[in-house]
Amino acid sequence: xxxxxxxxxxxxxxxxxxxxxxxxxxxxxxxxxxxxxxxxxxxxxxxxxxxxxxxxxxxxxxxxxxxxxxxxxxxxxxxxxxxxxxxxxxxxxxxxxxxxxxxxxxxxxxxxxxxxxxxxxxxxxxxxxxxxxxxxxxxxxxxxxxxxxxxxxxxxxxxxxxxxxxxxxxxxxxxxxxxxxxxxxxxxxxxxxxxxxxxxxxxxxxxxxxxxxxxxxxxxxxxxxxxxxxxxxxxxxxxxxxxxxxxxxxxxxxxxxxxxxxxxxxxxxxxxxxxxxxxxxxxxxxxxxxxxxxxxxxxxxxxxxxxxxxxxxxxxxxxxxxxxxxxxxxxxxxxxxxxxxxxxxxxxxxxxxxxxxxxxxxxxxxxxxxxxxxxxxxxxxxxxxxxxxxxxxxxxxxxxxxxxxxxxxxxxxxxxxxxxxxxxxxxxxxxxxxxxxxxxxxxxxxxxxxxxxxxxxxxxxxxxxxxxxxxxxxxxxxxxxxxxxxxxxxxxxxxxxxxxxxxxxxxxxxxxxxxxxxxxxxxxxxxxxxxxxxxxxxxxxxxxxxxxxxxxxxxxxxxxxxxxxxxxxxxxxxxxxxxxxxxxxxxxxxxxxxxxxxxxxxxxxxxxxxxxxxxxxxxxxxxxxxxxxxxxxxxxxxxxxxxxxxxxxxxxxxxxxxxxxxxxxxxxxxxxxxxxxxxxxxxxxxxxxxxxxxxxxxxxxxxxxxxxxxxxxxxxxxxxxxxxxxxxxxxxxxxxxxxxxxxxxxxxxxxxxxxxxxxxxxxxxxxxxxxxxxx
Amino acid sequence: xxxxxxxxxxxxxxxxxxxxxxxxxxxxxxxxxxxxxxxxxxxxxxxxxxxxxxxxxxxxxxxxxxxxxxxxxxxxxxxxxxxxxxxxxxxxxxxxxxxxxxxxxxxxxxxxxxxxxxxxxxxxxxxxxxxxxxxxxxxxxxxxxxxxxxxxxxxxxxxxxxxxxxx
Numbered sequence: 003x004x005x006x007x008x009x010x011x012x013x014x015x016x017x018x019x020x021x022x023x024x025x026x027x028x029x030x031x032x033x034x035x036x037x038x039x040x041x042x043x044x045x046x047x048x049x050x051x052x053x054x055x056x057x058x059x060x061x062x063x064x065x066x067x068x069x070x071x072x073x074x075x076x077x078x079x080x081x082x083x084x085x086x087x088x089x090x091x092x093x094x095x096x097x098x099x100x101x102x103x104x105x106x107x108x109x110x111x112x113x114x115x116x117x118x119x120x121x122x123x124x125x126x127x128x129x130x131x132x133x134x135x136x137x138x139x140x141x142x143x144x145x146x147x148x149x150x151x152x153x154x155x156x157x158x159x160x161x162x163x164x165x166x167x168x169x170x171x172x173x174x175x176x177x178x179x180x181x182x183x184x185x186x187x188x189x190x191x192x193x194x195x196x197x198x199x200x201x202x203x204x205x206x207x208x209x210x211x212x213x214x215x216x217x218x219x220x221x222x223x224x225x226x227x228x229x230x231x232x233x234x235x236x237x238x239x240x241x242x243x244x245x246x247x248x249x250x251x252x253x254x255x256x257x258x259x260x261x262x263x264x265x266x267x268x269x270x271x272x273x274x275x276x277x278x279x280x281x282x283x284x285x286x287x288x289x290x291x292x293x294x295x296x297x298x299x300x301x302x303x304x305x306x307x308x309x310x311x312x313x314x315x316x317x318x319x320x321x322x323x324x325x326x327x328x329x330x331x332x333x334x335x336x337x338x339x340x341x342x343x344x345x346x347x348x349x350x351x352x353x354x355x356x357x358x359x360x361x362x363x364x365x366x367x368x369x370x371x372x373x374x375x376x377x378x379x380x381x382x383x384x385x386x387x388x389x390x391x392x393x394x395x396x397x398x399x400x401x402x403x404x405x406x407x408x409x410x411x412x413x414x415x416x417x418x419x420x421x422x423x424x425x426x427x428x429x430x431x432x433x434x435x436x437x438x439x440x441x442x443x444x445x446x447x448x449x450x451x452x453x454x455x456x457x458x459x460x461x462x463x464x465x466x467x468x469x470x471x472x473x474x475x476x477x478x479x480x481x482x483x484x485x486x487x488x489x490x491x492x493x494x495x496x497x498x499x500x501x502x503x504x505x506x507x508x509x510x511x512x513x514x515x516x517x518x519x520x521x522x523x524x525x526x527x528x529x530x531x532x533x534x535x536x537x538x539x540x541x542x543x544x545x546x547x548x549x550x551x552x553x554x555x556x557x558x559x560x561x562x563x564x565x566x567x568x569x570x571x572x573x574x575x576x577x578x579x580x581x582x583x584x585x586x587x588x589x590x591x592x593x594x595x596x597x598x599x600x601x602x603x604x605x606x607x608x609x610x611x612x613x614x615x616x617x618x619x620x621x622x623x624x625x626x627x628x629x630x631x632x633x634x635x636x637x638x639x640x641x642x643x644x645x646x647x648x649x650x651x652x653x654x655x656x657x658x659x660x661x662x663x664x665x666x667x668x669x670x671x672x673x674x675x676x677x678x679x680x681x682x683x684x685x686x687x688x689x690x691x692x693x694x695x696x697x698x699x700x701x702x703x704x705x706x707x708x709x710x711x712x713x714x715x716x717x718x719x720x721x722x723x724x725x726x727x728x729x730x731x732x733x734x735x736x737x738x739x740x741x742x743x744x745x746x747x748x749x750x751x752x753x754x755x756x757x758x759x760x761x762x763x764x765x766x767x768x769x770x771x772x773x774x775x776x777x
Numbered sequence: 778x779x780x781x782x783x784x785x786x787x788x789x790x791x792x793x794x795x796x797x798x799x800x801x802x803x804x805x806x807x808x809x810x811x812x813x814x815x816x817x818x819x820x821x822x823x824x825x826x827x828x829x830x831x832x833x834x835x836x837x838x839x840x841x842x843x844x845x846x847x848x849x850x851x852x853x854x855x856x857x858x859x860x861x862x863x864x865x866x867x868x869x870x871x872x873x874x875x876x877x878x879x880x881x882x883x884x885x886x887x888x889x890x891x892x893x894x895x896x897x898x899x900x901x902x903x904x905x906x907x908x909x910x911x912x913x914x915x916x917x918x919x920x921x922x923x924x925x926x927x928x929x930x931x932x933x934x935x936x937x938x939x940x941x942x943x944x
Contacts, residue, residue: 019795023802030806062925097883097931
């Protein structure tokens with residue numbers, strides 16, 4: 003028994019030892035497990051992933067907005083900015099998904115969701131002590147980025163509604179909306195005429211109204227109106243004297259007044275174009291005004307005359323000056339033009355009244371064109387809208403007058419409102435002019451007519467009368483020759499003109515006006531199939547507006563050397579009708595009307611217009627060379643400002659301004675009256691011709707006329723389409739002094755149109771800018 | 778007596794066996810139950826958190842932009858930029874932490890609408906003598922972070938940390 007008892011005690015010690023050992027090992031395992039538990043739970047990881055995505059998303063969106071606004075500043079088109087931003091954002095999100103694919107990141111982003119950035123509000127700006135109120139419409143953001151610029155309060159923003167799950171961590175339903183923005187407010191402009199300083203104050207805030215206090219001088223660009231040198235932008239960088247930060251995102255910048263302001267300082271100081279870049283690199287641009295109100299009056303008659311086709315195509319330049327048919331409009335006293343700000347041209351919109359200044363305004367056809375900086379010639383970028391409005395650009399818009407038959411409605415004056423959208427997603431105007439190119443031919447379809455042009459004439463039969471205006475109603479056409487000189491004698495007759503300005507035309511169209519232009523020193527000599535490049539420099543353009551009855555043409559030429567002509571002859575613009583296939587047809591124009599010069603002593607008060615009919619064979623109807631017996635010659639140098647060809651259904655007139663008539667009258671320096679309107683019927687197919695000639699054809703004296711080097715020719719014309727008219731068949735007369743070799747008529751219903759509208763194109767009757775206000 | 782002698786020897790043997798068992802248990806226990814992590818004791822958080830914090834500093838301070846690209850946004854030559862990042866990491870981390878940073882560029886195949894991680898660093902951005910340092914360390918942590926550069930590369934930074942010399 004004792005032996006068993008001792009043996010059991012020994013076993014108990016071992017058992018206890020084993021138990022104690024088991025406890026120790028278990029505790030150690032528990033401690034070890036505890037110490038490594040965090041590696042299994044990953045409690046830190048999901049927090050870190052969410053925070054990282056959150057922070058990186060915000061920083062990435064900052065950079066996207068900065069880059070997108072930078073692109074926009076340079077491109078003047080917001081679409082590339084958005085396309086780039088969305089493409090990069092897609093790439094970024096895919097990168098996130100790829101990087102976190104191991105933890106099952108799922109992302110849902112709905113960029114079509116819209117968010118109100120700002121509700122509609124009234125904005126007040128203190129301009130030289132006067133509080134101006136601007137209505138800012140509700141501003142929303144969608145489609146990732148948005149920029150509302152060019153108003154006194156401008157904003158750049160990026161917005162992403164973001165939802166995500168991290169399935170690997172069992173983390174679902176994470177939702178977040180990220181909105182980043184930069185807002186710029188122009189608060190006041192105050193100029194001191196005595197100190198010749200202007201103080202501009204503005205405020206810069208980021209999202210959540212947080213002030214931006216880190217702007218440096220190089221982060222700010224202040225453009226002010228300085229109408230100094232022609233050919234240079236009238237928007238210049240302000241000469242900044244001081245920039246100070248006043249807290250709360252408020253800044254004031256003081257700059258010198260340009261010397262060009264003079265006594266207009268109070269008015270001209272109100273035009274400010276401000277660009278700011280914050281420390282994130284985000285841009286925003288603001289303008290101190292949002293539109294220009296003008297009242298423009300037509301002047302073709304002392305009192306209203308119903309003239310529904312009185313449609314002007316006005317051209318507004320960067321400095322605010324307005325032109326029509328190459329002439330600056332008249333201005334009422336006290337009118338100071340307001341400049342167009344240097345913003346993307348697609349932002350502009352033009353509205354005008356139709357029934358006088360108190361009527362409702364409607365959007366009118368408009369476009370922006372790019373010309374050379376001195377505005378003398380169009381450029382190949384004529385209709386390029388991806389640009390900022392700059393020197394060389396023209397804002398072109400149409401205003402229609404006197405289209406209401408009621409004499410009670412005073413639509414001789416119309417109110418025009420030129421404004422620009424703050425929404426940078428604004429699209430450029432849609433094209434109304436359709437231009438087709440077919441081989442050497444280019445056709446402009448402008449609703450009322452087609453203009454056909456042999457744009458690459460070479461030495462074809464179309465080299466001279468290479469422009470053709472086709473009526474859509476009436477279905478016929480008249481062709482035009484624009485400048486030709488000298489006459490070539492060939493066996494059995496004469497070829498004239500011997501020489502013509504040559505070279506291909508550049509043809510472009512914008513939304514509401516097409517253009518064809520060329521500039522070179524090429525002179526073609528069709529009878530000899532030759533060309534010269536050392537005789538005559540020329541530049542010319544044709545402007546073809548939409549839905550008007552006219553197109554216009556402008557020409558400048560200069561002789562490069564002393565040039566002896568085979569025969570004296572210089573035609574400035576001529577019209578010809580009739581083809582080889584319709585000699586006997588009634589569809590041809592058969593009448594010609596010519597306005598006489600009322601100041602010419604030979605002009606009878608009851609016969610201010612000559613109306614004649616063409617012949618069926620080669621004769622001259624009006625020409626200085628026509629002898630009327632007794633040594634007297636017809637006074638074809640008596641002419642006014644228009645000529646026209648027509649029949650009962652169709653007609654076209656040529657209107658010239660006063661300066662062109664003077665150019666015709668004064669081209670010859672010898673003092674002879676050898677300029678004329680030449681009307682005749684040709685030998686080939688009895689075609690009908692009427693033309694303004696600076697030098698008549700002197701067929702009797704060969705090699706008898708020289709054009710001196712540096713002689714210039716600067717002329718313009720408008721070609722007007724109308725519906726023709728009739729002459730009283732029993733009321734004709736035959737007087738070779740008026741119209742030789744055919745009947746003349748004492749009246750014509752056709753001339754009512756031409757005699758009504760030609761004043762539109764005369765300098766003395768150009769419209770007047772009555773008032774300009776800026777808001 | 779003989780019986781008593783044999784009994785004494787047996788007890789001693791049993792006692793030694795019991796003591797040996799306990800000592801063995803203690804040895805096993807010490808193998809599992811190590812002393813507290815000195816890093817955690819010093820910084821109050823885990824190695825993984827340290828890794829994320831380092832990458833956060835990288836992002837906030839724009840370290841990849843500054844270290845990897847020139848003014849025009851062109852990637853600097855290798856191993857210049859890798860060396861810059863290594864020096865930056867050495868400055869941020871205690872000496873007893875070994876690190877290995879891998880930098881990936883995310884390429885985007887627009888035609889197929891796919892992305893791919895392409896490793897950018899051609900030399901290691903690490904202070905470890907060999908990969909063994911990470912294998913042998915009982916405390917290894919990884920962190921990952923996307924980073925959008927100023928010139929619009931999307932990078933993915935993968936940082937691995939380990940305590941030098943194991944636990």
